[in-house]
Structures are given as structure tokens and as C-alpha cells.
Amino acid sequence: MNVEQAKQWLRQTSARLSEHKDELSTLDHALGDGDHGVNMHRGFQAVVEGLDEWEDLSLSSLMQKVGSTLVSKVGGAAGPLYGTAFMRMGAAWKGIEQVNGSAWSEGLSKAVEGIAQRGKTSTGDGTLLDVWSPVAEAFTEGEPSWDNIESAAYKGMEATEEMVVKKGRGALLGEQSVGHIDPGAVSSYYLFQELANTMKAGEQ
Amino acid sequence: MNVEQAKQWLRQTSARLSEHKDELSTLDHALGDGDHGVNMHRGFQAVVEGLDEWEDLSLSSLMQKVGSTLVSKVGGAAGPLYGTAFMRMGAAWKGIEQVNGSAWSEGLSKAVEGIAQRGKTSTGDGTLLDVWSPVAEAFTEGEPSWDNIESAAYKGMEATEEMVVKKGRGALLGEQSVGHIDPGAVSSYYLFQELANTMKAGEQ
Amino acid sequence: MMEENNVALLFVSHVEALAEGARELLQQANPDVGIYSCGGLEDGEIGTSIDRIEASLNKIDSETDVLVFYDIGSAKMNAEMVQEMHEERNIVISDAPMIEGGYVAVITAGLGASLEEVKRDAEEGYSKGE
Amino acid sequence: MMEENNVALLFVSHVEALAEGARELLQQANPDVGIYSCGGLEDGEIGTSIDRIEASLNKIDSETDVLVFYDIGSAKMNAEMVQEMHEERNIVISDAPMIEGGYVAVITAGLGASLEEVKRDAEEGYSKGE
Ligand SMILES: Nc1ncnc2c1ncn2[C@@H]1O[C@H](COP(=O)(O)OP(=O)(O)O)[C@@H](O)[C@H]1O
Ligand SMILES: Nc1ncnc2c1ncn2[C@@H]1O[C@H](COP(=O)(O)OP(=O)(O)O)[C@@H](O)[C@H]1O
Ligand SMILES: [Mg+2]
Ligand SMILES: [Mg+2]
Ligand SMILES: [Mg+2]
Ligand SMILES: [Mg+2]
Numbered sequence: 001m002n003v004e005q006a007k008q009w010l011r012q013t014s015a016r017l018s019e020h021k022d023e024l025s026t027l028d029h030a031l032g033d034g035d036h037g038v039n040m041h042r043g044f045q046a047v048v049e050g051l052d053e054w055e056d057l058s059l060s061s062l063m064q065k066v067g068s069t070l071v072s073k074v075g076g077a078a079g080p081l082y083g084t085a086f087m088r089m090g091a092a093w094k095g096i097e098q099v100n101g102s103a104w105s106e107g108l109s110k111a112v113e114g115i116a117q118r119g120k121t122s123t124g125d126g127t128l129l130d131v132w133s134p135v136a137e138a139f140t141e142g143e144p145s146w147d148n149i150e151s152a153a154y155k156g157m158e159a160t161e162e163m164v165v166k167k168g169r170g171a172l173l174g175e176q177s178v179g180h181i182d183p184g185a186v187s188s189y190y191l192f193q194e195l196a197n198t199m200k201a202g203e204q
Numbered sequence: 205m206n207v208e209q210a211k212q213w214l215r216q217t218s219a220r221l222s223e224h225k226d227e228l229s230t231l232d233h234a235l236g237d238g239d240h241g242v243n244m245h246r247g248f249q250a251v252v253e254g255l256d257e258w259e260d261l262s263l264s265s266l267m268q269k270v271g272s273t274l275v276s277k278v279g280g281a282a283g284p285l286y287g288t289a290f291m292r293m294g295a296a297w298k299g300i301e302q303v304n305g306s307a308w309s310e311g312l313s314k315a316v317e318g319i320a321q322r323g324k325t326s327t328g329d330g331t332l333l334d335v336w337s338p339v340a341e342a343f344t345e346g347e348p349s350w351d352n353i354e355s356a357a358y359k360g361m362e363a364t365e366e367m368v369v370k371k372g373r374g375a376l377l378g379e380q381s382v383g384h385i386d387p388g389a390v391s392s393y394y395l396f397q398e399l400a401n402t403m404k405a406g407e408q
Numbered sequence: 409m410m411e412e413n414n415v416a417l418l419f420v421s422h423v424e425a426l427a428e429g430a431r432e433l434l435q436q437a438n439p440d441v442g443i444y445s446c447g448g449l450e451d452g453e454i455g456t457s458i459d460r461i462e463a464s465l466n467k468i469d470s471e472t473d474v475l476v477f478y479d480i481g482s483a484k485m486n487a488e489m490v491q492e493m494h495e496e497r498n499i500v501i502s503d504a505p506m507i508e509g510g511y512v513a514v515i516t517a518g519l520g521a522s523l524e525e526v527k528r529d530a531e532e533g534y535s536k537g538e
Numbered sequence: 539m540m541e542e543n544n545v546a547l548l549f550v551s552h553v554e555a556l557a558e559g560a561r562e563l564l565q566q567a568n569p570d571v572g573i574y575s576c577g578g579l580e581d582g583e584i585g586t587s588i589d590r591i592e593a594s595l596n597k598i599d600s601e602t603d604v605l606v607f608y609d610i611g612s613a614k615m616n617a618e619m620v621q622e623m624h625e626e627r628n629i630v631i632s633d634a635p636m637i638e639g640g641y642v643a644v645i646t647a648g649l650g651a652s653l654e655e656v657k658r659d660a661e662e663g664y665s666k667g668e
Binding site for chain 3: 563
């Protein structure tokens with residue numbers, strides 16, 4: 001992924017999240033306060049607005065900017081979580097112009113580490129980490145298989161439905177949180193699906 | 205005490221509290237939030253305004269009205285405490301036109317009971333109860349000795365200076381509350397001093 | 409999705425903005441739970457007023473159980489006075505931390521819990537930090 | 539009468555009125571303690587913003603220790619981000635109930651307690667009800 005592809009990925013993600021704004025908020029209505037769609041929309045809107053200004057940034061700096069923008073604008077728990085993830089990717093990709101197999105693996109595993117620290121959470125807690133973590137593992141040293149990555153994201157998302165939520169607002173529901181897909185897991189799935197779409201388009 | 209004397213008492217108390225508004229607030233600044241003077245002033249202003257409207261009330265109903273006015277208007281902890289005290293006196297004096305020795309004793313001990321219940325407090329906690337309680341005990345079956353009553357109020361007030369406050373905002377100060385006179389004890393002292401003044405003037 | 413619930417929450421504070429801000433925060437967590445607030449004195453000063461507590465109570469259906477949260481002690485005394493004046497109603501006062509306990513309460517009330525359960529969860533089920 | 543104190547309190551809430559109302563209530567308890575508040579998002583929506591937290595922090599003398607109170611979890615995450623961005627400052631986040639712990643904090647900070655003492659008192663010294 002080069003810096004242009006990264007921008008493409010972010011634009012597509014933003015459009016996708018806007019389309020699914022109400023769906024994400026409805027999911028969050030069951031487990032939280034019903035604002036996840038609005039939050040993600042607000043955050044990625046700001047990112048897309050920023051893209052025009054951040055013309056000459058390296059890939060690393062771009063990711064950092066995306067992260068700090070998400071932290072500033074999302075407003076809910078997803079802000080510091082997604083924000084930390086992007087900032088850690090940015091840090092991992094210092095000096096890298098083109099993310100390849102091992103850089104993907106390194107960047108994503110740093111992002112996962114960041115989310116786990118920030119959220120004081122681990123996999124199985126029924127959060128967006130349950131998408132990010134299997135996605136990070138689906139990156140191997142070689143060139144990424146985007147189909148594998150997309151399906152890892154999808155399975156991670158689906159798996160949250162059966163989990164008792166342990167972190168965030170949903171945790172207060174206890175056993176009653178079972179039966180609902182985590183909204184942050186869904187937005188993360190869209191993010192990685194758009195990544196796969198962007199990268200697959202570039203391969204053609 | 206007949207209903208006219210009661211009104212006189214309330215008017216004098218109101219004037220006295222207004223005069224000492226800043227002093228009471230300053231005392232409350234050390235132990236609490238610095239509003240006791242303003243609170244008592246507000247409450248007794250409303251009582252005095254009410255007196256003109258409550259022309260034909262019995263002594264008992266007058267006390268009830270005073271109590272509910274204080275509860276409504278004082279705004280701080282003193283509101284429900286003074287308010288309950290007056291309402292209990294009103295209840296004790298049902299059908300009584302002229303409060304004499306045993307009615308005083310009965311009325312005040314009901315007031316003390318009410319304060320203790322409302323504040324979940326007992327004597328020695330460094331509150332206004334430490335004035336009300338010795339005052340109630342200074343009333344005997346016979347005609348009241350107003351000098352005794354005034355000095356019981358005074359001593360009760362003074363004693364709060366050495367107490368560790370156990371109730372209300374001052375309680376958070378722990379040992380540091382020692383060395384400060386309780387503002388509610390001071391306003392209660394003024395109330396009983398004006399009672400004595402009123403009743404002694406009537407005796408002449 | 410939510411079961412019908414029969415517990416309303418009433419927030420009594422010395423400051424109107426604080427009570428209203430709490431209501432706003434918690435209502436977002438579940439728009440279907442009845443949440444009411446009152447605070448401050450008529451003249452805008454800091455304090456609690458039984459008249460305002462009663463006015464809020466009168467907005468709540470008289471068959472609905474009410475759990476009251478308060479900020480500091482004197483607000484509780486005033487809430488207790490209103491409680492005693494309305495013995496015909498099922499009003500309970502919670503000593504839970506107002507915001508944190510209130511958050512738990514809106515969740516459990518939204519799940520259809522009884523007044524006693526909501527009170528217990530607010531007082532014991534609250535956790536913060538890790 | 540109060541000793542000089544070197545601890546400021548910062549209230550971070552999802553709702554501006556809630557943070558500001560808390561500040562108003564607690565400031566009354568001691569007008570000499572530095573109490574700061576921020577809440578809500580730029581557009582008035584419910585949420586917390588690290589920009590607003592930072593702006594509040596910038597109002598506080600940089601030598602002053604800061605104890606942060608927050609309403610719910612995501613506010614804490616944002617406060618932690620600001621804390622990490624300002625490692626040169628002494629900023630500590632309290633998991634105490636925001637209003638009740640904040641009340642204790644303003645009292646003990648006003649008595650000249652250290653940041654650690656204020657934090658401990660806010661988390662443990664809080665009592666409500668009887
Ligand atoms: N402590 C946490 N660790 C990991 N993920 C979390 C945590 N808290 C919340 N989340 C994620 O954030 C999502 C909710 O985001 P959002 O609705 O924007 O924030 P808020 O809950 O503050 O309204 C959840 O669906 C979950 O995936
Ligand atoms: N629980 C209580 N029991 C008895 N008296 C109390 C109690 N709480 C407060 N007080 C009395 O009330 C006085 C403070 O009244 P005020 O300043 O009007 O109320 P607030 O503390 O709410 O600002 C104290 O000085 C004390 O005498
Ligand atoms: Mg949400
Ligand atoms: Mg939210
Ligand atoms: Mg006071
Ligand atoms: Mg007060």
C-alpha cells in the first residue's frame with residue numbers, strides 16, 4: 001500500500017461508514033448509547049476533509065494524522081481506540097513508502113497492541129479488538145491474501161454476537177449482551193473490507 | 205406564647221438573622237459551603253412575608269406553615285432541619301392557643317426528635333441539634349425560665365467549637381473541624397435568644 | 409427490544425445544570441427509560457427545593473416506581489421530606505454515586521428490573537476504571 | 539485560613555452542562571481550590587474531546603498537579619491520551635465517583651493535601667447516606 005492507496009482506502013471507508021451510519025447506531029442502541037454510527041461518520045468525515053490538506057505527507061505521517069483526527073473527532077470510546085490503532089501503524093511505518101507483507105504484519109500487530117492497552121481489553125471481550133486481532137494474524141510475512149484478511153474480519157465480527165461483552169458500555173448488560181453483534185466490530189469489518197477492496201483494485 | 209407573640213418572635217428572628225447573615229456565612233465557609241447566612245435569611249424572609257397572609261391561622265397551623273416555608277425556601281440542609289422542627293412543634297400544639305410550661309417541653313422535645321430523625325444525628329455531632337437539645341431540656345413542667353433557656357442555647361452553641369463535626373458538610377473535615385463554631389448552632393442560638401427576648405418583653 | 413419497565417429515575421442536585429446534564433447523559437444510554445431531573449433554587453442559587461422535587465415527581469405517572477438519586481446530603485433530606493409527603497407512592501432514595509450508579513440504573517431499568525433490583529444494581533453493580 | 543494548595547481538579551464529562559454543574563457545586567464548597575471542567579463535543583453532541591481536555595489543562599498552571607475526574611469509560615481513555623501527551627506534567631486520573639469523590643477532593647485539596655492524598659481520599663473517603 002502506498003500513500004495514494006491509503007488515501008483511497010480512507011475515502012472508501014468514510015463513504016462506507018456514512019452509508020451504514022444508521023445501522024451502526026442501531027447496533028449500538030442495543031449494546032450502548034446508540035451513537036457509534038454518528039461517531040464514526042463524524043470522525044471519518046474529518047479525515048476525508050483532512051486528506052486534501054495533508055497532500056505531501058509520508059504514509060507514516062498520514063497515518064498519524066488520521067489517528068489524531070479520529071481521537072479528536074469521534075467523541076466516543078471508538079475515538080481513542082481507532083485513533084491509537086492508526087497512530088501505532090504510523091509509528092510502525094516510519095520511513096516506509098510502500099507497505100508490504102512484513103510491514104503489514106508489524107503495523108497491524110502494533111495497532112492491536114495499542115487497542116488492547118488503550119481499552120484495557122483482550123480478545124474475547126466482544127469489542128472491535130475481536131476483528132483487529134484476527135486480521136493482524138491473517139497478515140503473514142509474505143504478500144497479503146486480501147480474501148483471507150476480509151474473511152478474518154468477517155468471522156471476527158460475527159463471533160462477537162455470541163460473546164458476553166466485557167468492556168465498554170455493553171459490559172453493563174452482562175449475559176444480556178449475548179445475541180448482539182458489537183458495533184465497533186462491524187465498523188472495523190467495513191474498514192478492512194474497504195482495505196481489501198482498495199488493494200484488490202490496485203492489483204488488477 | 206400566643207399566636208401574636210409567636211409572630212413577634214419570628215419577625216425578630218428574621219431581623220436578627222439578616223443582621224448576622226454575613227457572620228453566619230463566614231462561619232459556614234470554614235465548615236461548609238459558606239451559604240448558611242444566605243439560606244437562613246432567604247428562609248425567614250419568606251416566613252415574614254407569609255405572616256401577613258397567614259392572618260387567621262391557629263398557633264399550631266402557623267408553626268406548620270413556618271416549617272413548610274423553611275423547608276421550601278432555605279435551600280440547604282438547614283431547611284429540612286429547621287422545617288421539621290417547626291412542623292413538629294405545630295403538630296404538638298394542636299388545639300393549644302397559649303403555649304405554657306408542659307406544652308413548651310412537649311413541643312421542643314418533639315422538635316428535637318424531628319431534627320435527630322431528619323439529620324440522622326444525635327447530640328455531640330456538632331450541629332444545630334447541640335443547641336436545640338439542651339434548650340428542650342431547659343424547659344421544665346413549670347413556667348419557663350427564659351434566662352435559663354437563653355443560657356442553655358448559648359452554652360450549646362459554644363460547645364460545638366470543641367466538637368469533631370459528624371454530620372453535614374463539616375463532617376468531611378474530620379479532626380480539622382475542631383476549633384470552629386457550627387453555623388447552624390449559631391443561627392439556632394439567635395432563634396432562641398429572640399424567643400427569650402420576645403417572651404420577656406411580654407412578661408413586663 | 410426493551411421490556412416494558414416501570415421504574416423512573418429522578419436526579420436531584422444542588423445545581424440545575426448538573427441534574428439536567430446527568431439526565432441528558434443517561435437518557436442517551438436508553439431513550440426509553442423515564443429520567444427526570446431537578447436542581448437549584450428558584451432564584452438560580454445553589455441548593456435543593458422540595459417544591460422542585462415535587463414538581464418533577466408530579467410529571468411521573470403515579471403508578472410508576474421512582475428511584476431518586478441525589479448529589480449531597482441536604483438534597484437527600486429534602487428528597488426524604490417529599491417521600492414522606494407522598495406515602496401513597498413507591499419512592500425509594502438511592503445512596504449510589506449519582507452519575508455512576510445512575511448509569512447502571514438506566515441500563516437495568518431498561519431491562520425491566522424491579523425498583524429493588526435497580527436500586528441494588530446502582531449501589532453495588534457500579535464499577536469504574538478497569 | 540486555608541493552606542496553599544497545589545492540586546487542581548479537572549472534571550471531564552460527556553456533557554458540558556454536567557461538567558460545568560459539577561464545577562459550580564464543588565467550587566462553592568471551597569472557592570480557593572482550582573476547579574476546571576470540560577465536556578461535550580464542539581457541535582454540542584454528547585462525547586468527550588481531547589482538544590477540550592487539553593484546552594482545560596492549558597488553563598492550569600503547568601507546575602500545578604492535576605487530578606482528573608471523569609464520568610464514563612471513554613472519557614477516561616481520552617483523558618489518558620492527554621495524560622500521555624503531557625508526560626512533563628503531573629496528571630493523575632481518579633476512578634472515584636465524579637461528584638461524590640470530587641466533593642471529598644475539593645475539601646482535602648483545600649486543606650493542602652498532596653495529589654496522592656487527594657486521590658486516595660476521593661476514592662476511599664467518600665461516603666453517602668448515613
Ligand atoms: N474498553 C474497550 N476496549 C475495546 N473496545 C471498546 C472499549 N470500549 C468500547 N469499545 C468499542 O467501542 C465501541 C463503541 O464505540 P462508540 O459508540 O463510538 O463509543 P461510546 O461507547 O463511548 O458511545 C464498542 O462497540 C466497542 O467495539
Ligand atoms: N445531618 C445533619 N444533622 C443535623 N444538622 C445538620 C446536618 N447537616 C447539616 N446540619 C446543620 O446545618 C448547618 C448547615 O446549613 P446550611 O449551610 O444552610 O446547609 P448546607 O450545608 O446544605 O449548605 C450546619 O451548620 C449544621 O448545623
Ligand atoms: Mg456509543
Ligand atoms: Mg457515546
Ligand atoms: Mg452551607
Ligand atoms: Mg449549601
